[in-house]
Amino acid sequence: MNCKHLIIGAGPAALAAAQAIRTNDKSAEITLVTREETLPYSPAVLPYLLSQELTETELFSKGQELLAALDVKLIRGKEVTTLLHETSEVRFSDGTRAAYDKLLIASGARPQVPPIEHLAPDQIYTFRTYADFARLQKTLEKKQTIAIYGAGLVAVEAAEKLCEAGHKVIIIARSSLLRKYFSSNHVSVLEQAFQKHGATILANTTLNAVKLTGNQLELVINSGDKLVVDRLIVATGVAANLVANTEIPVVEGGLQVNHHMQTNLPNVYAAGDVAAAPSFFDGRHAPCPILPEAVFQGTVAGANMAGKKMEYAGWIPGNYLRCFDENLFSIGLTGPQAEAGYQTLEKQSGNTSLKLLFQDEYLVGSEALNLKNIHPGVFLNLIRNRIPVRQYQELLLAKPRETACWIMLRQGKQKAV
Numbered sequence: 341m342n343c344k345h346l347i348i349g350a351g352p353a354a355l356a357a358a359q360a361i362r363t364n365d366k367s368a369e370i371t372l373v374t375r376e377e378t379l380p381y382s383p384a385v386l387p388y389l390l391s392q393e394l395t396e397t398e399l400f401s402k403g404q405e406l407l408a409a410l411d412v413k414l415i416r417g418k419e420v421t422t423l424l425h426e427t428s429e430v431r432f433s434d435g436t437r438a439a440y441d442k443l444l445i446a447s448g449a450r451p452q453v454p455p456i457e458h459l460a461p462d463q464i465y466t467f468r469t470y471a472d473f474a475r476l477q478k479t480l481e482k483k484q485t486i487a488i489y490g491a492g493l494v495a496v497e498a499a500e501k502l503c504e505a506g507h508k509v510i511i512i513a514r515s516s517l518l519r520k521y522f523s524s525n526h527v528s529v530l531e532q533a534f535q536k537h538g539a540t541i542l543a544n545t546t547l548n549a550v551k552l553t554g555n556q557l558e559l560v561i562n563s564g565d566k567l568v569v570d571r572l573i574v575a576t577g578v579a580a581n582l583v584a585n586t587e588i589p590v591v592e593g594g595l596q597v598n599h600h601m602q603t604n605l606p607n608v609y610a611a612g613d614v615a616a617a618p619s620f621f622d623g624r625h626a627p628c629p630i631l632p633e634a635v636f637q638g639t640v641a642g643a644n645m646a647g648k649k650m651e652y653a654g655w656i657p658g659n660y661l662r663c664f665d666e667n668l669f670s671i672g673l674t675g676p677q678a679e680a681g682y683q684t685l686e687k688q689s690g691n692t693s694l695k696l697l698f699q700d701e702y703l704v705g706s707e708a709l710n711l712k713n714i715h716p717g718v719f720l721n722l723i724r725n726r727i728p729v730r731q732y733q734e735l736l737l738a739k740p741r742e743t744a745c746w747i748m749l750r751q752g753k754q755k756a757v
């Protein structure tokens with residue numbers, strides 16, 4: 341009998357899993373179920389719809405092609421509410437059920453909106469799904485003042501695209517832009533780029549209250565000052581979409597999984613933003629809500645579901661960002677906290693800079709500004725493969741791409757011998 345794989349979700353983790361299942365089992369029945377009405381898509385590219393660098397047709401075309409190529413069934417507009425693992429079934433919000441042999445929970449995450457006095461749900465916009473984009477887009481015909489509350493990737497990417505579209509953007513950041521990932525000199529380059537494009541950044545600011553005044557919103561910030569804006573987008577972080585169950589341990593807000601993306605329940609896996617997988621660096625279980633890890637985790641889960649043993653090495657934080665004319669990336673242990681704990685080497689030249697962080701013989705983090713000819717994956721490889729590179733640190737700093745490639749090649753040859 342063909343194995344029935346049921347996947348909750350139709351995002352990047354779900355699609356990667358479907359691909360891995362099909363690679364390893366040609367006859368498996370694969371079904372994706374999503375509560376959205378759309379074809380599968382990657383939320384990470386939604387900001388490009390705002391700037392019209394991407395069309396809606398392009399957003400959905402890859403998912404549609406994959407479904408057809410992999411012979412995967414898609415059920416849209418159905419929300420899984422409960423996992424009934426004793427009978428290997430899930431229950432939907434309409435009361436119906438679906439059975440599985442293997443289940444993957446790839447239900448992603450949703451915006452987490454902090455409590456703000458007088459804030460009614462219809463007064464705010466979030467930016468996670470296509471439906472969020474469509475709701476916001478309807479209001480953007482006339483140029484307006486838009487406040488974005490938050491300073492993570494979603495806030496920064498949406499802010500950039502809205503500035504480029506000619507809106508007046510105010511970013512309200514509880515600390516500073518992308519503070520967890522980039523050190524202060526890189527953060528200030530970003531801030532300057534926003535200011536050059538007419539945006540205002542209110543750092544170390546919290547939003548205390550919101551009042552509707554006619555068609556506008558009056559925002560009260562922690563200094564007591566008031567701002568009048570047309571629109572408020574809240575992008576202060578995400579929380580995992582936990583499908584109700586009482587038996588999978590929830591760690592740091594995500595469903596705990598092992599290195600095979602298996603939960604504690606038989607035949608139940610989790611991957612992507614919903615999963616609390618082990619960290620590459622210290623094995624700590626937590627969600628790592630970024631696209632590359634969702635794809636890695638989905639691939640590992642899918643392979644294991646189809647009976648091919650595959651191990652996940654653990655999540656490594658990473659951010660790749662093109663913001664106006666600035667290109668930044670951070671991989672691994674970076675940002676202000678990391679700098680205190682690791683040996684750091686840094687090179688700055690004109691508008692470019694590179695920072696490498698080491699622990700003993702190993703590279704553990706890297707931050708770069710405007711080094712467009714270096715793919716961040718080069719550093720990710722050195723970190724993920726635990727290649728001892730410290731002896732080449734000066735060379736790596738001076739000629740990063742060539743040195744990293746040479747080290748990888750040499751390592752490959754040594755392994756092959």
Ligand SMILES: Cc1cc2nc3c(=O)[nH]c(=O)nc-3n(C[C@H](O)[C@H](O)[C@H](O)COP(=O)(O)OP(=O)(O)OC[C@H]3O[C@@H](n4cnc5c(N)ncnc54)[C@H](O)[C@@H]3O)c2cc1C
Pocket residue numbers: 348349350351352353354373374375376382383384385386387418419420421446447448449467468469493494497581583611612613614629630631632634658659660
């Ligand atoms: C605007 C934006 C920009 C981003 N930019 C970047 C970036 O530059 N770099 C980066 O690394 N990451 C970025 N991300 C994060 C990245 O998109 C996520 O890490 C990634 O989408 C996670 O994939 P996932 O498959 O785990 O979850 P999702 O993509 O969230 O997919 C979850 C799926 O599950 C479905 N679902 C949820 N609950 C249920 C339920 N109960 N029943 C049925 N279906 C359900 C949803 O409808 C959806 O289909 C960005 C995200 C956003 C929103």
